[in-house]
Amino acid sequence: MNRHQRGFTAAEKGPSPATASQINKRRQTPTNILSLDPDIVCTIFAFLDMFDLVRCSLVCKLWNAIFESRSLREFCERTMKSSSSEFTEKPLREILGEVAMKQHRLALQCGRFYVDQWKGHSTTVAQCRMKMGLLVTGVGDKVIRLWSLDSYKCIEEHSMPNTFPLIDFDFDESKIVGLVGSHLCIWRRNGKRSIFPSLEGKFVKGSCMRYFDPAAVVGCDDGAVRVFDMYSRRCSQIIRMHHVPITCLCLNEDKFIVSGSTSGSITIADPSSVQQVATLRSSDGRGIRTMCFNPSSQLLFAGSAVGYAYCWDLRTRKLLWSHRVSPNVIYSIQHMQSDSSTLAVGGIDGILRFLNQNDGRTVSCVLGEKLLSTFQSPSGLIQRRKGTRLPEDDLINIYDLVAVTDRPSITCLAVGMKKIVTTHNTNDIRLWKFKSHISL
The missing domain is CATH 1.20.1280.50 (Monooxygenase)
Incomplete structure (x- = not known):
């Protein structure tokens, strides 16, 4: 016991x-x-x-x-x-995806927003790409930088080889592919750099580049595109697209190559047959400056040198709409992947515009204006500015409404969920964060 x-x-x-x-x-x-x-x-x-x-x-x-x-x-x-x-x-994923896209659309078109701004480079930042919460910026100085959008921290930096200028680039989770001078260059995320051999990787002056593994496509000033295999590093095809310089490129899911030109025409080519498939005509003889393709709707959007935005249906090759949405050059036109409602447009006048993808109607114009606060980040000082929506009675002639100093030219933009990144003719990068007021 x-x-x-x-x-x-x-x-x-x-x-x-x-x-x-x-x-x-x-x-x-x-x-x-x-x-x-x-x-x-x-x-x-x-x-x-x-x-x-x-x-x-x-x-x-x-x-x-x-x-x-x-x-x-x-x-x-x-x-x-x-x-x-x-x-x-419907599957739950599809339902929630539709809700997310509705939130995104309402946030861009009518939600409150603010703008965070920081010095990203030593001179003009001409290009930006945004994916997976990461941002890559460059073109202007001899450095390409990878940023975290959560902390505004520069987490990677790559210098250009020798004295070659950076012209264009894109990236994914494992690498950054850049058009550097007259060469293609690949920076691996593990730190290794690969430059294409001069005999195989050299070409007439390139103006733009896109890639769709394993092919990288370069648009050149002689009106041709050159297709490279990124693993063998050899030029596999040369396709004549225009008789004038190429200004911009798009690659769609069918591996078709779409190129814009200084003459205002757009050409579609099929690399499998090395032939042109169709030519799309615009009313702008001064040239197409930017393009983007929406795979979910099969619509191609383009911005011109005189402020016109265009939309074609690539299934029928028909022009659906064209509107003058800006008084000057449109440098960048983009949309969020899987979003078939809203198109973001930026250009020389410094106003960020949102268009309806279906009819081209301008639904909102915004800019970052009054300085609200400043705070320190790992990469320097961040300025937070108040977001302002412009009156809708005249969305083109804004010179009397907003001082030039408050609207630096937008050189490029990238669209994410309820946020947009813009680069400018200054050395600034801006992150626009929007909030929706939808009740679920």
């Missing part, structure tokens, strides 16, 4: 102390959010907005399974105040 009492008393005092090996084992066992119980993760997901839910579903297989669970689906149904029949007709 005494033994049992002693044993019971020992148990009351608590468990025996952990041994050193048990403590070390616990320390070595990683604890992160992926180790949480699925019910706990589902509860956390319930506090997120619809767009963040879609992003979380892409993290891993476990989270994707939780995302598709019935309990989360029922929560979303209650939150969005939708009927069960609506939810059973």
Whole structure:
């Protein structure tokens, strides 16, 4: 009896102390959010907005399974105040994707916003690309920089080889591909750099570049495009597109090459046959300056040297609309991937415009104006400016409304979810952050 009492008393005092090996084992066992119980993760997901839910579903297989669970689906149904029949007709991912796109559209067109601005380079920043929460900027000085949009920190920097100027570039999760002088150059994210051999990689002066693994396409001043294999580093094709210099390029999912020119014409070519497929005509004899292609709608958008925006349906090759949306050159025209509603336009007048993709109507014009505050980031001082929407009665003639100093020319822009990055003829980079007021 005494033994049992002693044993019971020992148990009351608590468990025996952990041994050193048990403590070390616990320390070595990683604890992160992926180790949480699925019910706990589902509860956390319930506090997120619809767009963040879609992003979380892409993290891993476990989270994707939780995302598709019935309990989360029922929560979303209650939150969005939708009927069960609506939810059973479509996958949850598709429903939330539509909600996210609606939030994005309303945020750009009528939401409140502010603009964060910082010095990105020593001179003009002429190009920018944004993907996966990362931003790449360059063209102007001899440096290409990779930024984190969360911290405004420059996380990578690459110098140009020798004295070659950077002309154009694009990037993905593993590399940056650049048109440097008359050469192609690849910077791997692991730090390695590869320059194409001078005999195979050299060409008549290039003006623009795009790539679709494994091919990189360079538009040249002689009116031809040169197609390179990025792994063999050899020029595989030369396709005559125009009799005048090429100004911009697009590559679509069918691997068709679309090129704009200084004459205002746009040519479509099929690399598989090394032949032109079609020619699209604009009313602007001073040239096409920028293009973008929307794969979800098969629409091609272009901006001209005299402020016109155009839209063609590539399935029928027909011009759907054309409008003069700016008094001067349009340098950049872009949209968010999978968004078929809103088009962002920027140019020499420094006004950021939003167009309806379906009819070309200007739905809003914005600029960053009054300085609100400054704060320090890992890369220097950040200026936060108040966002202002211009009156809608005259969206082209803005010279009397806004001082030139408040609207530096937009040289390039990139569109993300409820945010836009612009580069300017100064050495500044601007991040525009928009908020939607949609109730789900």
